[in-house]
Amino acid sequence: MSTTPAAEHFKPKKSVALSGVEVGNTALCTVGQHGNDLHYRGYDIHDLARQASFEEVAYLLIHGELPNRATLNLYQQKLQSLRFLPKAALRVLEKLPAHTHPMDVLRTYTSVIGALMPERENPPVAETRDIADKLLASYPSALLYWYHFSHHGLKINLETYQNEPTQASYFLRLLHRHAVPESWIRAMQASLILYAEHEFNASTFTARVIAGTGADIFSAITGAIGALRGPKHGGANEVAFRIQSSYSSPDAAEQDIIQRLQRKEVIIGFGHPVYTISDPRNEIIKQIARQLAEETGQQLLFQVAERIEKVMKEQKNMFANLDWFSAVAYHCMGIPTDFFTPLFVMSRITGWCAHVIEQRIDGKIIRPSAHYTGPAPRPFIPLDERR
Amino acid sequence: MSTTPAAEHFKPKKSVALSGVEVGNTALCTVGQHGNDLHYRGYDIHDLARQASFEEVAYLLIHGELPNRATLNLYQQKLQSLRFLPKAALRVLEKLPAHTHPMDVLRTYTSVIGALMPERENPPVAETRDIADKLLASYPSALLYWYHFSHHGLKINLETYQNEPTQASYFLRLLHRHAVPESWIRAMQASLILYAEHEFNASTFTARVIAGTGADIFSAITGAIGALRGPKHGGANEVAFRIQSSYSSPDAAEQDIIQRLQRKEVIIGFGHPVYTISDPRNEIIKQIARQLAEETGQQLLFQVAERIEKVMKEQKNMFANLDWFSAVAYHCMGIPTDFFTPLFVMSRITGWCAHVIEQRIDGKIIRPSAHYTGPAPRPFIPLDERR
Numbered sequence: 001m002s003t004t005p006a007a008e009h010f011k012p013k014k015s016v017a018l019s020g021v022e023v024g025n026t027a028l029c030t031v032g033q034h035g036n037d038l039h040y041r042g043y044d045i046h047d048l049a050r051q052a053s054f055e056e057v058a059y060l061l062i063h064g065e066l067p068n069r070a071t072l073n074l075y076q077q078k079l080q081s082l083r084f085l086p087k088a089a090l091r092v093l094e095k096l097p098a099h100t101h102p103m104d105v106l107r108t109y110t111s112v113i114g115a116l117m118p119e120r121e122n123p124p125v126a127e128t129r130d131i132a133d134k135l136l137a138s139y140p141s142a143l144l145y146w147y148h149f150s151h152h153g154l155k156i157n158l159e160t161y162q163n164e165p166t167q168a169s170y171f172l173r174l175l176h177r178h179a180v181p182e183s184w185i186r187a188m189q190a191s192l193i194l195y196a197e198h199e200f201n202a203s204t205f206t207a208r209v210i211a212g213t214g215a216d217i218f219s220a221i222t223g224a225i226g227a228l229r230g231p232k233h234g235g236a237n238e239v240a241f242r243i244q245s246s247y248s249s250p251d252a253a254e255q256d257i258i259q260r261l262q263r264k265e266v267i268i269g270f271g272h273p274v275y276t277i278s279d280p281r282n283e284i285i286k287q288i289a290r291q292l293a294e295e296t297g298q299q300l301l302f303q304v305a306e307r308i309e310k311v312m313k314e315q316k317n318m319f320a321n322l323d324w325f326s327a328v329a330y331h332c333m334g335i336p337t338d339f340f341t342p343l344f345v346m347s348r349i350t351g352w353c354a355h356v357i358e359q360r361i362d363g364k365i366i367r368p369s370a371h372y373t374g375p376a377p378r379p380f381i382p383l384d385e386r387r
Numbered sequence: 388m389s390t391t392p393a394a395e396h397f398k399p400k401k402s403v404a405l406s407g408v409e410v411g412n413t414a415l416c417t418v419g420q421h422g423n424d425l426h427y428r429g430y431d432i433h434d435l436a437r438q439a440s441f442e443e444v445a446y447l448l449i450h451g452e453l454p455n456r457a458t459l460n461l462y463q464q465k466l467q468s469l470r471f472l473p474k475a476a477l478r479v480l481e482k483l484p485a486h487t488h489p490m491d492v493l494r495t496y497t498s499v500i501g502a503l504m505p506e507r508e509n510p511p512v513a514e515t516r517d518i519a520d521k522l523l524a525s526y527p528s529a530l531l532y533w534y535h536f537s538h539h540g541l542k543i544n545l546e547t548y549q550n551e552p553t554q555a556s557y558f559l560r561l562l563h564r565h566a567v568p569e570s571w572i573r574a575m576q577a578s579l580i581l582y583a584e585h586e587f588n589a590s591t592f593t594a595r596v597i598a599g600t601g602a603d604i605f606s607a608i609t610g611a612i613g614a615l616r617g618p619k620h621g622g623a624n625e626v627a628f629r630i631q632s633s634y635s636s637p638d639a640a641e642q643d644i645i646q647r648l649q650r651k652e653v654i655i656g657f658g659h660p661v662y663t664i665s666d667p668r669n670e671i672i673k674q675i676a677r678q679l680a681e682e683t684g685q686q687l688l689f690q691v692a693e694r695i696e697k698v699m700k701e702q703k704n705m706f707a708n709l710d711w712f713s714a715v716a717y718h719c720m721g722i723p724t725d726f727f728t729p730l731f732v733m734s735r736i737t738g739w740c741a742h743v744i745e746q747r748i749d750g751k752i753i754r755p756s757a758h759y760t761g762p763a764p765r766p767f768i769p770l771d772e773r774r
Contacts, residue, residue, distance in 0.1 A: 016752055016753075017410055017411060017752070017753045018753055018755035020755075021405075022756050023404055023755040023757070024404060024758070026759060026760065027759070027760045028761060029759075029761075030759050030761075039764055041761055041762055042761060042762035042763055042764055042765040043764075043765065044764065044767065047766075051767055051769060053770075056770065066770075066773060067773070068770070068774055069770055069771055069773070072770065088482045088483075088484075091478075091482050092499075095475045095479050095499075096499075096503075097475075097503070100505075101502070101505060104498065104501055104502035104505065104605075107498050107609060108498040108499055108502055111491065111494045111495040111498045111609065112482075114494075115483050115487045115492065115494075116483075118487075118488060118491065199757050200754065200755050201754060202596055202599060202600045202753060202754050203600070205753065205754065205755060206597055209589055209614060210589075210593055210610060210617070212404070213589050213590070213615070213616070213618075213621075213622075214617035214619045214620070214622070215614060215616040215617035215620075216613075218491075219490075219614070219617075222498065222609055223593055223597060223606075223610025223613045223614065226597045226602050226603075226605075226606025226607060226609050227597040227610065228602075229600070229602045229603065229606050230597070230598075230599075230600025230601035230602035231508075231600075231601045232600045233600035233601070233602075234600075273752070274754075362404075364404040365403055365589055365617075366403075366404045366405055366589060367403050367404070367405060367406060367592065367661075368405035368406070368587050368592060369405075369406070369407050369409050369586070369587055369661075370409060370410070370412065370413040370416075371409045371411070371412050371413070372412075372414070372417050373412045373413065374415060374416075374417075374429060375414070375428055376429060377426055377429055377430075377431065378430065379434075380430050380434035380435065380438055382438060383439075383440075383455070383459065384456055386453060386455040386456070387455060
């Protein structure tokens with residue numbers, strides 16, 4: 001996350017390499033084209049988050065257009081049919097102990113399924129889209145099968161939950177193993193839509209660099225998950241929650257954050273390498289977080305988050321990004337903190353796969369240069385003559 | 388691999404994105420600084436390949452300097468002690484069927500070991516170097532345990548081979564399960580040295596993009612393996628062998644290659660995105676391949692490869708890169724073709740890890756931009772109104 005104040009508009013920021021350098025083409029997304037807006041294939045993120053289901057957005061990104069009702073029904077059935085896990089994948093998940101980082105679980109699952117059901121060389125794009133749908137459909141299965149097995153010794157029967165209509169309800173049902181309020185499902189849908197795509201961020205760029213060598217899509221996604229794991233990228237929503245939940249009152253939060261800023265600490269969840277005025281997704285997720293906090297009696301958490309937002313604006317002219325209030329919303333739905341970044345995976349898998357398909361059309365290997373800072377050419381000294 | 392003739396020196400090549408763009412600092416390597424030379428931390432690749440062992444070069448890259456005799460002895464002992472595999476990793480490897488791509492085996496192994504023995508957050512660099520040494524030491528164990536189990540139903544006892552003095556002899560012994568000629572071990576050493584490091588190539592750049600988000604080193608290496616898997620990158624040496632082994636004589640090869648060039652086909656194993664005159668590693672690996680071919684009665688393979696090299700020079704003014712004669716050398720040592728790229732991993736792991744350590748010092752997230760080619764902003768049409 002950048003610490004540059006919003007005043008310095010459109011200048012490349014020192015803490016971000018390649019900022020503003022166009023390294024390829026995309027038809028998927030514009031970020032901040034008119035200051036602080038976000039569009040997926042031309043559709044405004046506000047329209048999508050408020051009026052569409054996540055499955056419509058997934059179809060838009062992976063398959064190219066918004067589906068009509070009949071196509072959407074078929075797509076939902078397809079995703080349901082792809083939620084199963086191959087037996088060998090179940091056995092591998094059982095070998096990962098309870099202390100495993102859930103992002104390592106998804107990274108390993110992706111690599112294993114790529115080993116078990118590999119992509120063909122030079123496949124038709126329809127096959128690659130099938131793989132994208134398989135990964136999208138089965139990530140909740142993989143994460144929560146591992147979770148219940150490693151934490152509770154339970155081998156859950158995935159078939160019991162297979163017919164949940166949406167990815168949002170499937171994930172929440174698998175996690176809680178009982179029905180959840182409709183408002184949670186709607187909130188989860190919106191959150192998944194907001195996280196689905198964001199141009200050439202670090203994890204998407206990783207997927208494209210890997211795809212550029214002609215590698216299979218599983219390799220590209222495995223790498224993207226690794227990149228998203230970092231605290232400067234997808235890991236940010238987990239760090240945001242740890243900050244928010246550490247205060248007993250909004251006043252205590254304000255006092256401490258001001259002190260941290262005086263010590264020049266970076267507060268994760270604020271600012272953005274591309275947006276300069278605000279994050280267009282913040283307004284939507286903040287409203288969702290407020291409502292869920294009221295419904296679940298988590299008002300303190302919301303109030304602390306909102307106060308820190310105010311302090312960051314006043315003190316540093318910095319805005320909350322998507323991660324900040326996502327953390328509040330996820331916590332209200334009873335989601336373990338270290339599942340926050342895996343939820344990002346379950347959404348961004350749509351954008352990543354769409355980018356892999358685009359990179360293959362582009363056909364370029366991505367191979368930059370380095371600035372050399374090491375020793376000048378020097379003579380080789382044979383082993384036994386070295387000090 | 389580029390198809391640009393050598394005449395167009397130093398022009399960015401269309402088929403390579405970011406060519407010539409400096410995206411970070413490195414003290415590890417210069418590629419073609421004076422036309423067609425290669426240095427690791429200031430040492431000429433010719434000196435290293437002819438006078439050093441692979442362990443000396445691994446130590447140079449990961450730990451910073453060439454070791455003296457005492458340090459080298461300790462380092463070899465350390466690598467021997469790190470060759471074991473955790474039990475859970477053995478069980479996972481047993482779940483990967485015989486048809487698994489060996490690169491998928493190494494990708495999965497890296498992800499699994501990162502799940503089982505994760506890197507701490509913000510670790511001291513010494514701990515990251517220990518992980519680098521662990522991966523370096525254990526890749527032959529992982530690949531060949533899986534190989535003998537899935538192909539021959541054998542659970543090999545890794546301890547039997549643990550005291551082999553070098554990575555080269557450990558790999559060859561584990562593969563063949565009997566002693567191999569000293570000339571093979573020396574050839575393998577040189578080959579591992581030649582493949583160890585090459586600046587900001589696509590897989591190394593992948594590792595750096597992942598490391599730039601603050602992710603753990605296992606995530607970075609898992610992604611790098613995925614990138615290396617592509618036929619435009621590490622997969623090239625496998626493709627090269629498939630070309631070389633398809634001809635019954637040098638004349639037949641010449642005839643067919645000329646026809647392919649007339650059809651504008653790309654011949655993998657020739658040209659390079661950075662070198663423009665020749666690949667400095669070619670001379671070394673060609674000499675090794677010639678000698679091994681004589682010793683093992685594979686002269687036809689070498690003669691075909693050499694004839695194609697001549698044709699490519701005459702017809703297209705293109706030079707053989709490292710992959711071309713590596714393919715001949717590996718085949719002469721009885722290495723299955725789909726282990727060629729995994730051998731690249733077993734060597735390049737040294738450069739990758741050194742780059743991850745450098746990227747962390749750099750401290751930058753890598754986040755480029757895209758050129759948008761998609762639809763203009765358009766109104767959202769509710770589901771039931773869509774065609």
